[in-house]
Amino acid sequence: MRCGFALVLSLAACNSAVHSPIGASTNTIVIAHRGFSYSAPEHTFAAYDQAIEAGADYIEQDVQRTSDGVLVVIHDATVDRTLRGDASACSGSVADHTLAQLKSCSAGRWFIETFPARARAEYATLRIPTLLEVLQRYKASSRFYIETKDPDRFPGIEREIVEMLRAEGLLQPVPDIAPRVYIQSFSETSLRRFKSLEASLPLIQLVPRVGSSALRGMLDGIRDYAFGIGPHMDDVDASLVSAVHTRCMVIHPYTAESRADIVSLAELDVDGLFTDRPDIARDLIGSPRNPLPRPDRCTVRANRFELVSKVASK
Ligand code: G3P
Ligand code: CA
Numbered sequence: 001m002r003c004g005f006a007l008v009l010s011l012a013a014c015n016s017a018v019h020s021p022i023g024a025s026t027n028t029i030v031i032a033h034r035g036f037s038y039s040a041p042e043h044t045f046a047a048y049d050q051a052i053e054a055g056a057d058y059i060e061q062d063v064q065r066t067s068d069g070v071l072v073v074i075h076d077a078t079v080d081r082t083l084r085g086d087a088s089a090c091s092g093s094v095a096d097h098t099l100a101q102l103k104s105c106s107a108g109r110w111f112i113e114t115f116p117a118r119a120r121a122e123y124a125t126l127r128i129p130t131l132l133e134v135l136q137r138y139k140a141s142s143r144f145y146i147e148t149k150d151p152d153r154f155p156g157i158e159r160e161i162v163e164m165l166r167a168e169g170l171l172q173p174v175p176d177i178a179p180r181v182y183i184q185s186f187s188e189t190s191l192r193r194f195k196s197l198e199a200s201l202p203l204i205q206l207v208p209r210v211g212s213s214a215l216r217g218m219l220d221g222i223r224d225y226a227f228g229i230g231p232h233m234d235d236v237d238a239s240l241v242s243a244v245h246t247r248c249m250v251i252h253p254y255t256a257e258s259r260a261d262i263v264s265l266a267e268l269d270v271d272g273l274f275t276d277r278p279d280i281a282r283d284l285i286g287s288p289r290n291p292l293p294r295p296d297r298c299t300v301r302a303n304r305f306e307l308v309s310k311v312a313s314k
Helices: 008-013 045-053 099-103 109-114 121-125 131-138 157-167 188-197 212-223 238-246 259-267 278-285 303-312
Strands: 029-032 058-065 071-073 143-148 181-185 203-207 228-231 272-275
Touching (some): 045 131, 058 157, 071 131, 109 121, 131 143, 212 228, 272 278
Parallel strands (some): 029 058, 029 272, 058 143, 143 181
Antiparallel strands (some): 058 071
8 A cells, every 4th residue: 555546535645735535435444553652652541542532443452461460451572662660670571570560660751752742741651551441441432452462472361351351241242333342363373262262253363464465365264263354554455355345354454654545445445444543544534433333245244143153053
């Protein structure tokens, strides 16, 4: 997805000064990548508050586990990039620290240091959130897009997430609206564990950059267990979107930051897109519909219903 895509709106969008709303013609949902991570430190309450304020349909969580068994929301395997404080607590592997150690670190000072023009002084006081804190704080105001990060390093993480979602009332055994939670992973094994634990969860197979053709060749296998794919945006073209939709799956590419990329993806009729700029995406795509309809490109596209019925009939 590059500026220059041969559509008038896309070309117009290459000029960031041009306002190019796509409007009601698209069903693309806006997924705030690590929150509004352009404007606030990723995976903090500030980033999530601002994402919701900007009109994101979903907020994303990368989930790992502390040494004392708490699910926390952080992207990197190590804390060195995004936490600041005492070296014994605020450097090294996430999995080697207790929650109390991680909570002692600032989750915002790195952003102030790296992006001073976008920073706010209060970011220095931000702390790493637990997954439970995020679910409880936002379940009345947003939807969640949860990723298991390096799940083989965290045995049992899928069961813990499912049980937490159940306890928080976020499972939808008979969904009739847009999913309140999507689950994504680069790990097929992790997604298959989710499928066996809770068949109603819509699962998204993340795929590293492999090219459109290779990805099309993977779709039938992925469809066996997943509701859709999360490809690198540079792999997305019309033939891929068509192949996904023909199989009644959804496609949620990552990660669009420019107006040109957001417009190009939406015009290709992707079902959702990850963006660090939910403000721009919302502006271009148009007002959110409330409630969001469940994906309904074709009847079978709701293949999680098939999965539910398969489990129920066992
Ligand atoms: O889920 C899309 C995207 O978040 C995957 O990449 O590295 O930002 O987790 P990453
Ligand atoms: Ca992610």
